[in-house]
Amino acid sequence: MTSLPTMPRLPSAPGSVMAAAATATLARMGSCLGRSRQVICNRIQRRGFVSCIDLSHGLTDEQKEFQKVALDFASNEMAPQMAEWDLKEIFPVETMRKAAQLGFGGIYVRPDVGGTGLSRLDTSVIFEALSTGCTSTTAYISIHNMCAWMIDTFGNTEQRQQFCPDLCSMEKFASYCLTEPGSGSDAASLLTGAQRKGDHYILNGSKAFISGAGDTDVYVVMCRTGGKGAKGISCLVVEKGTPGLSFGKKEKKVGWNSQPTRAVIFEDCAVPVANRLGEEGQGFTIAMKGLNGGRINIASCSLGAAHACVRLARDHLRVRKQFGETLSSSQFLQFKLAEMATRLVASRLMVRQAAVALEESRSDAVALCSMAKLFATDECFMICNQALQMHGGYGYLKDYAVQQFVRDIRVHQILEGTNEVMRMIIARSLLTD
Numbered sequence: 001m002t003s004l005p006t007m008p009r010l011p012s013a014p015g016s017v018m019a020a021a022a023t024a025t026l027a028r029m030g031s032c033l034g035r036s037r038q039v040i041c042n043r044i045q046r047r048g049f050v051s052c053i054d055l056s057h058g059l060t061d062e063q064k065e066f067q068k069v070a071l072d073f074a075s076n077e078m079a080p081q082m083a084e085w086d087l088k089e090i091f092p093v094e095t096m097r098k099a100a101q102l103g104f105g106g107i108y109v110r111p112d113v114g115g116t117g118l119s120r121l122d123t124s125v126i127f128e129a130l131s132t133g134c135t136s137t138t139a140y141i142s143i144h145n146m147c148a149w150m151i152d153t154f155g156n157t158e159q160r161q162q163f164c165p166d167l168c169s170m171e172k173f174a175s176y177c178l179t180e181p182g183s184g185s186d187a188a189s190l191l192t193g194a195q196r197k198g199d200h201y202i203l204n205g206s207k208a209f210i211s212g213a214g215d216t217d218v219y220v221v222m223c224r225t226g227g228k229g230a231k232g233i234s235c236l237v238v239e240k241g242t243p244g245l246s247f248g249k250k251e252k253k254v255g256w257n258s259q260p261t262r263a264v265i266f267e268d269c270a271v272p273v274a275n276r277l278g279e280e281g282q283g284f285t286i287a288m289k290g291l292n293g294g295r296i297n298i299a300s301c302s303l304g305a306a307h308a309c310v311r312l313a314r315d316h317l318r319v320r321k322q323f324g325e326t327l328s329s330s331q332f333l334q335f336k337l338a339e340m341a342t343r344l345v346a347s348r349l350m351v352r353q354a355a356v357a358l359e360e361s362r363s364d365a366v367a368l369c370s371m372a373k374l375f376a377t378d379e380c381f382m383i384c385n386q387a388l389q390m391h392g393g394y395g396y397l398k399d400y401a402v403q404q405f406v407r408d409i410r411v412h413q414i415l416e417g418t419n420e421v422m423r424m425i426i427a428r429s430l431l432t433d
């Protein structure tokens with residue numbers, strides 16, 4: 001793999017005040033930071049400037065600390081392996097468990113069940129940083145975090161204690177099961193049925209395109225316990241090994257190859273009523289609340305990919321010569337690079353604004369999350385694709401990282417609600433105001 005990204009980082013301010021959970025997390029990380037941080041600090045001092053696309057702009061000292069830890073993890077533990085994970089379709093369980101040791105398995109889960117207890121903005125900053133090292137793996141980690149948050153938020157004490165600690169440590173992995181073969185964008189029309197018999201629900205039906213499925217342990221399943229529409233949907237946690245639970249073949253995909261995607265099949269699958277999150281009929285609300293954060297997270301993964309690609313493109317323009325001079329001498333390509341950087345920074349601002357709105361439970365948060373997902377995933381795809389174009393034929397070779405970022409972020413425009421669905425949500429919010 002050539003030209004993998006080296007990210008710009010700022011030295012941390014000493015003595016910043018950390019939240020208790022954050023302090024514990026950082027203490028765990030401590031020793032792995034030392035050497036690489038020094039190298040980066042020296043590099044920045046030599047350069048004597050802060051890049052206009054710097055990811056740490058506007059962040060607190062505490063957030064810069066988290067970001068630095070995530071960037072180091074991305075460049076040391078993920079970037080060197082991202083091509084191999086893609087090519088061999090490896091689900092990097094051990095690397096993810098290492099990430100969980102840094103607190104990235106339950107970033108916005110409460111600390112009493114093993115979570116890190118950070119904010120949505122902190123979470124976005126971390127996923128953006130991790131994604132510079134492997135977008136596909138980070139995207140799965142983000143789905144896993146979303147599931148852990150759903151159990152933490154809507155589960156009762158027993159459910160939180162039963163599932164969250166193992167999810168936060170990534171001893172166990174989670175999948176989010178909403179989409180069905182016949183219901184994608186119109187998710188509320190789902191058909192997987194859960195019929196109550198005594199203290200169990202009997203599940204029948206199937207889910208399509210489930211990230212992690214087959215390799216994960218905990219399935220957060222939206223299913224129909226009542227009549228038609230959103231109000232007839234409930235949310236059950238189904239554990240791997242439950243009789244009647246099986247999986248389809250592993251899908252062959254354009255990108256996201258470091259995580260498996262399979263159908264999830266229920267045939268008279270008996271799930272304890274005790275595994276229901278919230279009340280009967282609350283499942284669709286739980287699913288959508290999970291997705292609000294999920295949309296920020298997936299958009300953050302797009303930011304990381306785009307950030308890496310801007311740097312890859314810049315580095316390539318500086319060294320590649322055509323017509324007797326470097327490509328960076330071409331004003332056309334300079335303008336393109338400037339546009340890519342501008343789109344990246346605009347996307348980041350939108351994502352971070354939405355994260356703050358969600359954290360504050362503002363009434364415009366749902367629309368802002370949709371806007372951020374729509375804007376950032378579209379813009380970042382264009383940035384990565386333009387970066388590939390700037391590499392010419394080399395960009396089309398698997399030896400160059402840029403093509404993998406393009407393949408990995410394409411699907412962000414499709415899942416967690418397509419970008420057409422994002423437009424529906426934004427328009428509905430405006431028209432019902």
Ligand SMILES: Cc1cc2nc3c(=O)[nH]c(=O)nc-3n(C[C@H](O)[C@H](O)[C@H](O)COP(=O)(O)OP(=O)(O)OC[C@H]3O[C@@H](n4cnc5c(N)ncnc54)[C@H](O)[C@@H]3O)c2cc1C
Pocket residue numbers: 143175176177178179183184185186208209210211212253256261411414415416417418419420421
């Ligand atoms: C790699 C991958 C991983 C995934 N992981 C998960 C997962 O972990 N869990 C999960 O539950 N799902 C997952 N999904 C499913 C994903 O969320 C759905 O693919 C997505 O919601 C779209 O549904 P669909 O594919 O059925 O497309 P459709 O709903 O059939 O839509 C097809 C196209 O028509 C457009 N469209 C539909 N209706 C309208 C309309 N009224 N107006 C305008 N345009 C419209 C859509 O935007 C889309 O462009 C994953 C998908 C992929 C590809």
